[in-house]
Amino acid sequence: MISITGLGAISAAGRNIAETLDSFSLNRRTAGPVTLFDTPLKYPVFEVKGIPDKYNLEGQRTLSLALCAIDAALKDAALDDLSSYRVGVCLGTTVASQLNDLEFYKSYRTTGSAPMTSVDRYLKGNLAEFISHRIKAKGPALTVVNACSSGTDAIGVALSWLNNGLCDIAVAGGADELNRVPLCGFGSLGIVSMDPCAPFDRDRKGLNLGEGAGVVVLETKESAGKRGIISDLFLAGYGSSSDAYHLTAPHPEGTGLKASIEKSLSDAGIQPHDVSFINAHGTATHDNDLVEGNVLANIFGTGLKMLSTKGFTGHTLGAAGGLEAVFTTAGLREGWIPASTGFENKDDAIPLIPVREKTNIAGRYAVSTSLAFGGNNAAIVIGRM
Amino acid sequence: MNILGIGIVFSRGRGIDCFEKALQEGWRAPSEVEIKGKKSFAYQVDPQTISDKTLLKKMRRADKLSRMAVLAAADALNNSGIEITNKKIGIITSTAFGAHVTTFDFLNDILDHGEANVSPTTFSNSVHNAAASYVSSALDIEGPTLTVTQFFFSFHSALQLAQVWLDEKRCDYILVGAVEQYGDVLGYIYDSKLKQASDGRIRPFNFTPAYHVPGEGAVFFLVSKEDPENAYCKVEDIKIRHSREGGNPALRQAQGDNIVQADLNIIDTDGMLSDESVYMSTVSPHIPTAAYSPLFGSMMIGSAFNCTAGALMLKKQFYYANPVMDNPRGIHLINNARCANIELIRCIRYSCHSEKAAIYLRKNH
16 A cells, blocks of 8 residues: 655646645636747746745756645655655656757857756756755656656656555656747647637637646555554556557547556556546647547546646646646545636537536545657556545 | 567667677777767767668658667567567666757757747657657557656666566566667767767776767667576666665665676776766676677667677677777776676666666576
8 A cells, every 4th residue: 555645736726735725716727928938929828926936946947846846745744854764756757858948059059069057957957866866865766758647657657666665655746847849849739729728628729838846755554654644545556558559649549548547447456436536637639638538438437527627737748647646636635626627618529527616526536647649648546545 | 577589779780680790899980970060979870770661661750769769679579589469568768868859950940930830740759758659659569658767877767667567567578778869969068078089989997087989779678577498688686776875774785785796797887977987896806897888889878788788698608808998907807709607797887976776687597
């Protein structure tokens, strides 16, 4: 049994869990124009406003977001000093893995030389390595770069580490900043909406990009017990599968997603009817929501309580799986989930209707799903005793 | 777990036979490259090597990084002789710099055409997991497919995770590998940070100063719990010891950081650290030492290539001579190729923080 003993999150929905739950409860969302860099692109985005100063690292926004979420998660887990524990760090990202500094490259291209400042930041900024050094963790460290399922996959890897004795505690999730390269890239694919996103809605026009970090502290029952920590929340299962189909489009039948959900349920030893709600990937692109909605209906039935939280956060890419794991866990803990904001009209091609308002939930299990570029699919099952 | 098949793409060709030939023939000068008017060297993969028209037919738009990965992964499967239909197969790809060449192509797009007029194809190929995705679709593998990145130990971490996935029966087989591409920007960064060998010859036993020559390529292993007769060797253990573990004996014991008497130490010296004298602490007068980086070049994922040499030596029970034997410190080296009884090989890598990783390869019985 792998307990969840700490949660930390920062996104446009809030700089901590309390602010996030307020936003969820009030159905408040804050999409606006890009202010972090100059761009002619007018897509609305979900930026994080006011990262606390103590976490700000110049030119390393992804790391700043990660530090903020991790600090909160470790405090939530009552972990001040990690020196006595084997702590693994497994984090997903997309932006922090790439050397894509435009000014550096422009200088190199034009003059044949460029200052090494951004290169140094990049070389010192591998997400998991950096965090592991920063928090003085004494266990495995790994950065997962599986595009939009990175955060969920990172949590799955940490689960495997813990179940196989590589560490006793793991800090897992994802972090990503809003960055020019994915903004241009997703724009070029024609899947970014000029309006605030509307996951699963009949009239959805695409995703909005966001940024943030979401982290869970996972711990073996023995480790938590030794520390005197009692948590009734646990990570019950993980499944991952590839579509083996296309670089950017999901398999029309959602074969990989179906397989990953089924694997996560079998890992958890539960049946679909045991699941009280799903925090879906729900990007608000036409293809993702169509495929995902149908797969979920097929496995769980049309009466499933389901939502996408991307209406509050935008699509935070490598952070999405981490944030949504935190939101799913918080939903189980609090006993309610927010409205799937942005949804108004049922799409007849999707047999499911996301929850339209703040909804009480009573069950013991919930699932969070992620679909990614490259045809990666991942699902985790979170439980409450 | 056991290594059942190996696929490799490097500057001297494609396939394990090609790599064995390079081990037998020894060092050859790398190709000359020019970085912004300055002459330099790099171990580059010839486009002809990755011009396969069957496997890559459906991936005409894939970049060099993805092509090298797909061919190495496919060759690892073929080399194993395993029929994969209806088997649970996973893919774990490791890289340090990923699709940086394509990322810079995308930045060219932004600079040349503006942010609203960039190529979606270039963008989707610049995503770090594109190579693994192509492996999955080219080989029709629907199991877990993961890409991981670190600068020094990404291959070790990938191999460690493969072991865990096999232990928990998440997969029956795993294609675990490493891939890296050379590009002029990376060459410029290396030249700015490290000393390049002016004659193109990496001297792995010089230690300080250490000279690099950038390389590129891909290695994939098919690993499994199965132990067929044609397996290369067993991966007995993967240890990664972080500097933060310091002198805490309990933690070190927990990590299993004990000294093992191997028959051969293969060290990852290739000039990717400006001072590699930390490796002196691992060499022994009683155990021969080898380093094969002069055959494939300097790479953060060089361990995968050195492990390939180790796996071949265990399978063939044969020592391949060091390709470059400049030996100012009088280390006990393998000076000539010869048959040998080899039970255990230790492949060692250090990071710039003096963190150490070791992969232990043992002869199959």
